[in-house]
Amino acid sequence: MAEQPLSDEAIDLVANRFKIMSEPLRLRLLQLLRNGEKSVGELTDLCRTSQPNVSKHLKILQTGGLVSRVQKGNTVYYSIADRSIFTICDVVCGSLEERLRSQAGIFAI
Amino acid sequence: MAEQPLSDEAIDLVANRFKIMSEPLRLRLLQLLRNGEKSVGELTDLCRTSQPNVSKHLKILQTGGLVSRVQKGNTVYYSIADRSIFTICDVVCGSLEERLRSQAGIFAI
C-alpha cells in the first residue's frame, strides 16, 4: 500500500517537529511534564541547567505546539499539549531496543 | 499509568534518533526508499541537490540504523532498515493535521 508522497511543505513541518524533539533537555522537560503540569521553577530544579535555559526551551516547545502555558499569579505552569509525542517516543524506544538487542546478538553464540 | 523515567543515556539515544529525522532532505530520502531500494544516483536525480550531499545524508541515516546499504557491482543500493520510522511519521502527520485544523477553526465561527 504505497503512501502518497508528502509535499515539500509537509516534509518541512514534520522535520521541524523532529527538530524540536531532538534536544535531550527538551525531551527531559516533556518527560517531567508527563504526569501533570509543572512550574518553570520546579522544572529548573529537576534539570541541571539554568532557569533562562529552561525558559528558552519551554518556549520552543510551546511554539511547536507540544506544550501549553498557563500563568497563575506570579508563576507559570507548563503542561503537555500534544500527547502523541509519547506514542512517538515509545515507538522510537522500541526500535532502539530492538536494534541494541540485535547488535548484542552479534556477540552471542 | 506513569511510565518509568528514561535514563540520561536513553534520552540521548532518542534525541539522536529525532535529530537524524529532523532534516528535510533525509526525510525525503526515506520517503523515496519507502517502496523499495534505490541507488545513490537515482536518489540524487530525485532530490534537488548534489550527489555528495546525498551520499553524506545517506551515511548519517545508515549510521543511525534507519537505512541499510548493499553494493551490487558499481552501484550502491540503499533501503529502509527500520520501518518504524513510517509509523512515527504517520503519528506526527496526524498530530500536525490536527493542530492545523484547530488553528484554522479560529477563523470559523
Next chain:
DNA sequence: GACAAATATAACTGTTTCGGCATATCCTTA
C-alpha cells in the same frame, strides 16, 4: 593496464543552535 562510471571523502563557508550571563518584565505584597 587505462579509462569511465558510480560513490565516498575532504576541506571550506555560512548558518544555526546551545548554554551562560546579565538584565528586563511581570506579578504580588507591604
Next chain:
DNA sequence: TAAGGATATGCCGAAACAGTTATATTTGTC
C-alpha cells in the same frame, strides 16, 4: 510606590551542521 520573587529576553562565544566544490576510491570494461 517600593521591593522581592518568578519568568522571559538579549547578547555573547563555542560547537555542530548543511551544502558546495574538488578529489579520492572502487568497480567494470575495453
